[in-house]
Amino acid sequence: MSNHLSDRIKNMSTSATLAMAAKARELRNEGKDIIGLSLGEPDFNIPDFIKDAAKQAIDENYSSYTPVDGYAELKAAISNKFKRDNNLDYGLNQIVVSTGAKQSLFNVAMVVLNPGDEVILPAPYWVSYSDIVKLAEGVPVEVTTQIDTDFKMTPAQLEAAITPKTRMIWFSSPCNPSGSVYSKEELEGLAEVLKKHPDIYVVSDEIYEHINFTDGGHTSIAGIDGMYDRTVTVNGVSKAFAMTGWRIGYIGAPEWIAKGCTKLQGQVTSGANAIAQRAVITALEAPVSKIQFMIDKFHERRDLVLGLLGEIEGFNLNVPEGAFYVFPDISDFFGKTLNGVTINNASDFSLYLLEHANVATVTGEAFGNPNCIRISYAASEKELKEAIARIKAVL
Numbered sequence: 234m235s236n237h238l239s240d241r242i243k244n245m246s247t248s249a250t251l252a253m254a255a256k257a258r259e260l261r262n263e264g265k266d267i268i269g270l271s272l273g274e275p276d277f278n279i280p281d282f283i284k285d286a287a288k289q290a291i292d293e294n295y296s297s298y299t300p301v302d303g304y305a306e307l308k309a310a311i312s313n314k315f316k317r318d319n320n321l322d323y324g325l326n327q328i329v330v331s332t333g334a335k336q337s338l339f340n341v342a343m344v345v346l347n348p349g350d351e352v353i354l355p356a357p358y359w360v361s362y363s364d365i366v367k368l369a370e371g372v373p374v375e376v377t378t379q380i381d382t383d384f385k386m387t388p389a390q391l392e393a394a395i396t397p398k399t400r401m402i403w404f405s406s407p408c409n410p411s412g413s414v415y416s417k418e419e420l421e422g423l424a425e426v427l428k429k430h431p432d433i434y435v436v437s438d439e440i441y442e443h444i445n446f447t448d449g450g451h452t453s454i455a456g457i458d459g460m461y462d463r464t465v466t467v468n469g470v471s472k473a474f475a476m477t478g479w480r481i482g483y484i485g486a487p488e489w490i491a492k493g494c495t496k497l498q499g500q501v502t503s504g505a506n507a508i509a510q511r512a513v514i515t516a517l518e519a520p521v522s523k524i525q526f527m528i529d530k531f532h533e534r535r536d537l538v539l540g541l542l543g544e545i546e547g548f549n550l551n552v553p554e555g556a557f558y559v560f561p562d563i564s565d566f567f568g569k570t571l572n573g574v575t576i577n578n579a580s581d582f583s584l585y586l587l588e589h590a591n592v593a594t595v596t597g598e599a600f601g602n603p604n605c606i607r608i609s610y611a612a613s614e615k616e617l618k619e620a621i622a623r624i625k626a627v628l
Protein backbone atom coordinates (compact mmCIF):
# COMPACT_ATOMS: atom_id res chain seq x y z
CA MET A 234 0.00 0.00 0.00
CA SER A 235 1.51 3.34 -0.97
CA ASN A 236 2.06 6.03 1.63
CA HIS A 237 -0.01 9.18 1.20
CA LEU A 238 1.26 11.09 4.19
CA SER A 239 0.42 14.74 3.60
CA ASP A 240 3.18 17.19 2.74
CA ARG A 241 2.10 19.12 5.81
CA ILE A 242 3.07 16.27 8.12
CA LYS A 243 6.08 15.20 6.06
CA ASN A 244 7.52 18.69 6.33
CA MET A 245 6.92 19.00 10.06
CA SER A 246 9.61 18.18 12.62
CA THR A 247 8.88 15.82 15.48
CA SER A 248 8.93 17.62 18.84
CA ALA A 249 12.56 17.22 19.95
CA THR A 250 11.69 17.43 23.64
CA LEU A 251 9.08 14.70 23.42
CA ALA A 252 11.28 12.61 21.09
CA MET A 253 14.20 12.71 23.53
CA ALA A 254 11.89 11.83 26.42
CA ALA A 255 10.58 8.85 24.41
CA LYS A 256 14.13 7.72 23.61
CA ALA A 257 15.11 7.95 27.29
CA ARG A 258 12.00 5.91 28.23
CA GLU A 259 12.89 3.28 25.60
CA LEU A 260 16.48 2.94 26.88
CA ARG A 261 15.21 2.70 30.46
CA ASN A 262 12.88 -0.11 29.41
CA GLU A 263 15.94 -1.90 28.00
CA GLY A 264 17.42 -1.75 31.50
CA LYS A 265 19.71 1.28 31.11
CA ASP A 266 20.03 3.65 34.05
CA ILE A 267 19.10 6.86 32.21
CA ILE A 268 18.74 10.18 34.03
CA GLY A 269 16.17 12.20 32.10
CA LEU A 270 16.94 15.92 32.01
CA SER A 271 15.30 16.41 28.62
CA LEU A 272 11.71 17.13 29.48
CA GLY A 273 10.42 20.32 31.06
CA GLU A 274 8.17 18.65 33.53
CA PRO A 275 8.07 19.40 37.27
CA ASP A 276 8.93 16.31 39.32
CA PHE A 277 6.52 17.26 42.13
CA ASN A 278 3.17 15.65 42.78
CA ILE A 279 0.08 17.77 42.23
CA PRO A 280 -0.91 19.42 45.52
CA ASP A 281 -3.63 17.40 47.32
CA PHE A 282 -6.20 20.20 47.38
CA ILE A 283 -6.25 20.13 43.57
CA LYS A 284 -6.57 16.35 43.41
CA ASP A 285 -9.49 16.55 45.86
CA ALA A 286 -11.26 19.04 43.59
CA ALA A 287 -10.94 16.62 40.67
CA LYS A 288 -12.32 13.73 42.73
CA GLN A 289 -15.23 15.87 43.79
CA ALA A 290 -15.91 16.82 40.15
CA ILE A 291 -16.16 13.14 39.22
CA ASP A 292 -18.56 12.50 42.11
CA GLU A 293 -20.63 15.51 41.11
CA ASN A 294 -20.93 14.12 37.58
CA TYR A 295 -19.06 16.72 35.60
CA SER A 296 -19.08 14.36 32.68
CA SER A 297 -20.83 16.18 29.83
CA TYR A 298 -19.37 18.35 27.11
CA THR A 299 -18.32 21.68 28.55
CA PRO A 300 -18.84 25.04 26.84
CA VAL A 301 -16.35 25.08 23.94
CA ASP A 302 -14.34 27.94 25.44
CA GLY A 303 -14.41 26.55 29.00
CA TYR A 304 -16.73 26.61 32.03
CA ALA A 305 -17.83 30.12 32.96
CA GLU A 306 -16.61 29.51 36.56
CA LEU A 307 -13.17 28.59 35.24
CA LYS A 308 -13.05 31.64 32.98
CA ALA A 309 -14.02 33.78 35.98
CA ALA A 310 -11.18 32.22 38.00
CA ILE A 311 -8.78 32.94 35.09
CA SER A 312 -10.04 36.51 34.83
CA ASN A 313 -9.42 36.97 38.59
CA LYS A 314 -5.98 35.40 38.27
CA PHE A 315 -5.06 37.82 35.45
CA LYS A 316 -6.16 40.71 37.64
CA ARG A 317 -4.48 39.42 40.83
CA ASP A 318 -1.11 38.37 39.35
CA ASN A 319 -0.75 40.53 36.24
CA ASN A 320 -3.04 43.51 36.79
CA LEU A 321 -4.72 42.71 33.47
CA ASP A 322 -8.46 43.09 32.88
CA TYR A 323 -9.74 40.29 30.68
CA GLY A 324 -13.52 39.81 30.46
CA LEU A 325 -14.95 36.31 30.05
CA ASN A 326 -15.47 36.96 26.32
CA GLN A 327 -11.69 37.40 25.99
CA ILE A 328 -10.71 34.10 27.61
CA VAL A 329 -10.49 30.66 25.97
CA VAL A 330 -9.56 27.47 27.81
CA SER A 331 -7.76 24.82 25.74
CA THR A 332 -6.13 21.41 25.93
CA GLY A 333 -2.78 22.75 27.15
CA ALA A 334 -0.99 25.99 26.35
CA LYS A 335 0.36 24.18 23.30
CA GLN A 336 -3.14 24.06 21.85
CA SER A 337 -3.71 27.69 22.84
CA LEU A 338 -0.65 28.63 20.76
CA PHE A 339 -1.80 26.50 17.84
CA ASN A 340 -5.27 28.10 17.94
CA VAL A 341 -3.81 31.61 17.86
CA ALA A 342 -1.55 30.80 14.91
CA MET A 343 -4.48 29.36 12.95
CA VAL A 344 -6.72 32.31 13.81
CA VAL A 345 -4.33 35.19 13.11
CA LEU A 346 -1.99 34.03 10.33
CA ASN A 347 -2.58 33.97 6.60
CA PRO A 348 -0.20 32.08 4.29
CA GLY A 349 3.11 33.92 4.02
CA ASP A 350 2.64 36.06 7.13
CA GLU A 351 5.91 36.39 9.02
CA VAL A 352 6.30 35.65 12.71
CA ILE A 353 9.36 36.94 14.52
CA LEU A 354 10.83 34.39 16.91
CA PRO A 355 13.69 35.59 19.10
CA ALA A 356 16.00 32.53 19.14
CA PRO A 357 16.42 30.49 21.24
CA TYR A 358 12.65 29.94 21.30
CA TRP A 359 10.47 27.14 22.61
CA VAL A 360 10.75 24.06 20.43
CA SER A 361 7.17 24.01 19.08
CA TYR A 362 6.81 27.66 18.01
CA SER A 363 8.34 27.33 14.56
CA ASP A 364 6.45 24.17 13.62
CA ILE A 365 3.14 25.57 14.88
CA VAL A 366 3.70 28.72 12.81
CA LYS A 367 4.56 26.61 9.74
CA LEU A 368 1.46 24.45 10.18
CA ALA A 369 -0.57 27.65 10.00
CA GLU A 370 1.33 28.46 6.77
CA GLY A 371 3.16 31.33 8.45
CA VAL A 372 6.89 31.95 8.00
CA PRO A 373 9.07 31.87 11.12
CA VAL A 374 11.71 34.62 11.11
CA GLU A 375 14.41 33.85 13.65
CA VAL A 376 16.23 36.68 15.40
CA THR A 377 19.43 35.29 16.85
CA THR A 378 20.16 36.53 20.35
CA GLN A 379 23.50 36.14 22.08
CA ILE A 380 24.52 34.72 25.42
CA ASP A 381 26.10 38.08 26.34
CA THR A 382 22.72 39.85 26.10
CA ASP A 383 21.33 37.00 28.20
CA PHE A 384 19.62 35.63 25.07
CA LYS A 385 17.19 38.57 24.93
CA MET A 386 16.10 40.41 21.78
CA THR A 387 17.00 44.10 21.77
CA PRO A 388 14.70 46.81 20.34
CA ALA A 389 17.21 47.36 17.52
CA GLN A 390 17.12 43.66 16.59
CA LEU A 391 13.32 43.72 16.58
CA GLU A 392 13.22 46.82 14.41
CA ALA A 393 15.65 45.26 11.91
CA ALA A 394 13.57 42.07 11.61
CA ILE A 395 10.26 43.80 10.82
CA THR A 396 9.11 43.72 7.19
CA PRO A 397 5.78 44.62 5.57
CA LYS A 398 4.85 40.93 5.99
CA THR A 399 5.42 40.77 9.75
CA ARG A 400 2.19 39.84 11.50
CA MET A 401 3.28 38.58 14.91
CA ILE A 402 6.07 38.19 17.48
CA TRP A 403 6.12 35.16 19.76
CA PHE A 404 8.26 34.89 22.86
CA SER A 405 8.28 33.38 26.33
CA SER A 406 9.38 35.14 29.51
CA PRO A 407 10.65 33.47 31.64
CA CYS A 408 12.07 31.82 28.55
CA ASN A 409 12.14 28.18 27.67
CA PRO A 410 14.97 27.27 26.96
CA SER A 411 17.28 30.09 28.17
CA GLY A 412 15.60 30.95 31.50
CA SER A 413 15.87 34.65 30.60
CA VAL A 414 13.34 37.07 32.06
CA TYR A 415 12.50 40.33 30.27
CA SER A 416 12.33 43.24 32.73
CA LYS A 417 9.59 45.88 32.53
CA GLU A 418 12.08 48.32 30.98
CA GLU A 419 13.16 45.81 28.34
CA LEU A 420 9.55 45.11 27.38
CA GLU A 421 8.88 48.86 27.21
CA GLY A 422 11.80 49.11 24.77
CA LEU A 423 10.21 46.48 22.50
CA ALA A 424 6.77 48.12 22.84
CA GLU A 425 8.28 51.44 21.74
CA VAL A 426 9.36 49.85 18.44
CA LEU A 427 5.92 48.27 17.97
CA LYS A 428 4.18 51.66 18.34
CA LYS A 429 5.32 52.38 14.79
CA HIS A 430 3.82 49.11 13.52
CA PRO A 431 0.21 48.93 14.68
CA ASP A 432 -0.64 45.77 12.69
CA ILE A 433 1.81 43.50 14.49
CA TYR A 434 0.46 41.28 17.29
CA VAL A 435 2.35 39.75 20.18
CA VAL A 436 2.06 36.30 21.70
CA SER A 437 3.38 36.52 25.24
CA ASP A 438 3.85 33.00 26.57
CA GLU A 439 3.84 33.37 30.36
CA ILE A 440 3.56 29.72 31.36
CA TYR A 441 6.65 30.04 33.64
CA GLU A 442 5.48 33.30 35.21
CA HIS A 443 5.64 32.01 38.79
CA ILE A 444 9.03 30.34 38.35
CA ASN A 445 10.86 33.64 38.43
CA PHE A 446 13.85 34.35 40.70
CA THR A 447 14.28 38.07 39.93
CA ASP A 448 13.65 40.85 42.42
CA GLY A 449 11.63 42.75 39.82
CA GLY A 450 9.19 39.84 39.39
CA HIS A 451 7.08 39.13 36.35
CA THR A 452 5.88 41.73 33.85
CA SER A 453 3.16 41.03 31.28
CA ILE A 454 3.71 42.94 28.06
CA ALA A 455 -0.09 43.35 27.70
CA GLY A 456 0.09 45.75 30.68
CA ILE A 457 2.49 48.10 28.89
CA ASP A 458 1.09 51.23 27.32
CA GLY A 459 -0.39 50.56 23.88
CA MET A 460 0.04 46.77 24.00
CA TYR A 461 -3.21 45.43 25.49
CA ASP A 462 -5.24 45.41 22.26
CA ARG A 463 -2.51 43.64 20.32
CA THR A 464 -1.30 41.03 22.78
CA VAL A 465 -2.37 37.45 23.40
CA THR A 466 -1.34 36.41 26.90
CA VAL A 467 -0.84 32.64 27.04
CA ASN A 468 -0.68 30.72 30.29
CA GLY A 469 -1.50 27.31 31.77
CA VAL A 470 -1.17 25.04 34.77
CA SER A 471 1.44 22.55 33.52
CA LYS A 472 4.41 24.23 35.12
CA ALA A 473 3.37 26.13 38.25
CA PHE A 474 0.95 23.44 39.45
CA ALA A 475 2.85 20.40 38.10
CA MET A 476 -0.28 19.49 36.09
CA THR A 477 1.36 18.61 32.76
CA GLY A 478 -0.80 15.58 32.02
CA TRP A 479 -4.07 17.33 32.84
CA ARG A 480 -3.71 19.39 29.68
CA ILE A 481 -5.20 22.76 30.53
CA GLY A 482 -3.95 26.04 29.06
CA TYR A 483 -5.66 29.34 28.38
CA ILE A 484 -5.41 32.75 26.72
CA GLY A 485 -6.48 36.28 27.50
CA ALA A 486 -6.81 38.11 24.17
CA PRO A 487 -8.62 40.71 22.12
CA GLU A 488 -12.20 39.47 21.72
CA TRP A 489 -11.92 38.79 17.97
CA ILE A 490 -8.99 36.43 18.58
CA ALA A 491 -10.79 34.68 21.45
CA LYS A 492 -13.89 34.22 19.24
CA GLY A 493 -11.76 32.79 16.43
CA CYS A 494 -10.09 30.33 18.81
CA THR A 495 -13.48 29.19 20.10
CA LYS A 496 -14.76 28.71 16.55
CA LEU A 497 -11.69 26.62 15.67
CA GLN A 498 -11.81 24.59 18.86
CA GLY A 499 -15.51 23.89 18.28
CA GLN A 500 -14.55 21.92 15.17
CA VAL A 501 -11.45 20.28 16.61
CA THR A 502 -11.74 19.30 20.29
CA SER A 503 -15.18 20.58 21.41
CA GLY A 504 -13.42 21.96 24.49
CA ALA A 505 -11.01 20.85 27.19
CA ASN A 506 -11.52 17.96 29.61
CA ALA A 507 -14.34 18.61 32.12
CA ILE A 508 -12.74 17.11 35.25
CA ALA A 509 -9.44 18.87 34.65
CA GLN A 510 -11.25 22.20 34.14
CA ARG A 511 -13.05 21.82 37.51
CA ALA A 512 -9.74 21.06 39.26
CA VAL A 513 -8.09 24.09 37.69
CA ILE A 514 -10.76 26.39 39.16
CA THR A 515 -9.49 25.32 42.59
CA ALA A 516 -5.84 25.61 41.54
CA LEU A 517 -6.21 29.16 40.24
CA GLU A 518 -8.27 30.36 43.19
CA ALA A 519 -5.52 29.28 45.61
CA PRO A 520 -2.98 31.88 46.69
CA VAL A 521 0.43 31.63 45.02
CA SER A 522 1.87 30.90 48.49
CA LYS A 523 0.52 27.35 48.12
CA ILE A 524 3.04 26.62 45.37
CA GLN A 525 5.91 28.69 46.75
CA PHE A 526 7.70 25.55 47.98
CA MET A 527 8.15 24.37 44.38
CA ILE A 528 9.47 27.73 43.26
CA ASP A 529 11.96 27.78 46.16
CA LYS A 530 13.14 24.29 45.26
CA PHE A 531 13.68 25.27 41.62
CA HIS A 532 15.70 28.27 42.77
CA GLU A 533 17.96 26.07 44.94
CA ARG A 534 18.41 23.61 42.09
CA ARG A 535 19.23 26.40 39.65
CA ASP A 536 22.10 27.45 41.93
CA LEU A 537 23.26 23.87 42.41
CA VAL A 538 23.32 23.13 38.68
CA LEU A 539 25.03 26.40 37.77
CA GLY A 540 27.72 25.74 40.37
CA LEU A 541 28.38 22.17 39.22
CA LEU A 542 28.26 22.86 35.48
CA GLY A 543 30.47 25.90 35.99
CA GLU A 544 33.24 23.51 37.06
CA ILE A 545 33.22 21.77 33.67
CA GLU A 546 35.63 23.30 31.21
CA GLY A 547 33.93 24.14 27.89
CA PHE A 548 30.51 24.96 29.37
CA ASN A 549 29.64 28.61 28.84
CA LEU A 550 26.59 29.64 30.87
CA ASN A 551 24.24 32.58 31.31
CA VAL A 552 22.45 32.88 34.65
CA PRO A 553 18.84 31.84 34.04
CA GLU A 554 16.46 33.93 36.11
CA GLY A 555 13.38 31.80 35.71
CA ALA A 556 11.80 28.59 34.32
CA PHE A 557 13.77 25.40 35.09
CA TYR A 558 16.37 25.07 32.37
CA VAL A 559 20.00 25.88 31.78
CA PHE A 560 21.15 26.42 28.21
CA PRO A 561 24.94 26.11 28.10
CA ASP A 562 26.92 26.96 25.00
CA ILE A 563 29.05 23.88 24.38
CA SER A 564 30.52 24.88 21.01
CA ASP A 565 34.05 24.61 22.50
CA PHE A 566 33.67 20.85 22.02
CA PHE A 567 32.91 21.06 18.28
CA GLY A 568 35.62 19.35 16.23
CA LYS A 569 36.88 17.32 19.20
CA THR A 570 36.84 13.53 19.45
CA LEU A 571 35.74 12.03 22.76
CA ASN A 572 35.90 8.28 23.37
CA GLY A 573 36.10 7.77 19.60
CA VAL A 574 33.09 9.99 18.87
CA THR A 575 33.60 13.19 16.87
CA ILE A 576 31.41 16.05 18.08
CA ASN A 577 30.43 18.23 15.11
CA ASN A 578 27.38 19.96 16.54
CA ALA A 579 25.01 20.22 19.51
CA SER A 580 23.00 17.17 18.39
CA ASP A 581 26.16 15.03 18.39
CA PHE A 582 26.99 16.37 21.83
CA SER A 583 23.53 15.63 23.25
CA LEU A 584 23.59 12.14 21.74
CA TYR A 585 27.07 11.56 23.14
CA LEU A 586 25.81 12.44 26.63
CA LEU A 587 22.89 10.05 26.21
CA GLU A 588 24.98 7.14 24.96
CA HIS A 589 28.10 7.58 27.10
CA ALA A 590 26.84 9.26 30.28
CA ASN A 591 23.28 7.91 30.22
CA VAL A 592 21.98 11.46 30.62
CA ALA A 593 19.18 12.77 28.38
CA THR A 594 19.34 16.45 27.34
CA VAL A 595 17.99 18.25 24.24
CA THR A 596 20.02 19.73 21.41
CA GLY A 597 19.82 23.52 21.08
CA GLU A 598 19.18 23.11 17.35
CA ALA A 599 15.56 22.33 18.20
CA PHE A 600 15.31 25.74 19.88
CA GLY A 601 16.99 27.69 17.08
CA ASN A 602 20.47 27.77 18.64
CA PRO A 603 22.96 25.21 17.28
CA ASN A 604 25.71 25.99 19.83
CA CYS A 605 23.82 25.02 22.98
CA ILE A 606 22.09 22.13 24.69
CA ARG A 607 19.17 22.39 27.08
CA ILE A 608 19.30 20.74 30.47
CA SER A 609 16.12 20.67 32.55
CA TYR A 610 16.68 20.87 36.30
CA ALA A 611 13.15 19.75 37.09
CA ALA A 612 14.68 16.66 38.71
CA SER A 613 15.76 15.73 42.23
CA GLU A 614 19.02 17.08 43.66
CA LYS A 615 20.36 13.54 43.83
CA GLU A 616 19.67 12.98 40.13
CA LEU A 617 21.11 16.35 39.18
CA LYS A 618 24.35 15.74 41.09
CA GLU A 619 24.72 12.27 39.66
CA ALA A 620 23.92 13.42 36.11
CA ILE A 621 26.46 16.24 36.17
CA ALA A 622 29.13 13.99 37.69
CA ARG A 623 28.54 11.55 34.81
CA ILE A 624 28.70 14.33 32.23
CA LYS A 625 31.97 15.59 33.73
CA ALA A 626 33.43 12.08 33.67
CA VAL A 627 32.75 11.49 29.95
CA LEU A 628 34.09 14.87 28.92
Ligand code: PMP
Pocket residue numbers: 273332333334335336359405408409438440469470471477480481482
Ligand atom coordinates in the same frame (compact mmCIF):
# COMPACT_ATOMS: atom_id res chain seq x y z
N1 PMP B 1 5.04 27.17 26.24
C1 PMP B 1 6.23 26.87 26.78
C2 PMP B 1 7.29 27.92 26.78
C3 PMP B 1 6.47 25.60 27.33
O1 PMP B 1 7.64 25.31 27.86
C4 PMP B 1 5.45 24.63 27.29
C5 PMP B 1 5.79 23.29 27.86
N2 PMP B 1 4.97 22.30 27.80
C6 PMP B 1 4.22 24.99 26.70
C7 PMP B 1 4.05 26.26 26.19
C8 PMP B 1 3.08 24.05 26.59
O2 PMP B 1 2.50 23.75 27.81
P1 PMP B 1 1.24 22.82 27.98
O3 PMP B 1 1.72 21.63 28.77
O4 PMP B 1 0.24 23.64 28.76
O5 PMP B 1 0.75 22.46 26.63
Ligand code: GLU
Pocket residue numbers: 248250251271272273274335360361409
Ligand atom coordinates in the same frame (compact mmCIF):
# COMPACT_ATOMS: atom_id res chain seq x y z
N1 GLU C 1 7.44 22.24 27.52
C1 GLU C 1 8.16 21.07 27.91
C2 GLU C 1 9.55 21.09 27.34
O1 GLU C 1 9.91 22.03 26.69
C3 GLU C 1 7.39 19.83 27.66
C4 GLU C 1 7.56 19.14 26.35
C5 GLU C 1 6.73 19.67 25.28
O2 GLU C 1 5.58 20.05 25.54
O3 GLU C 1 7.23 19.70 24.16
O4 GLU C 1 10.28 20.18 27.59
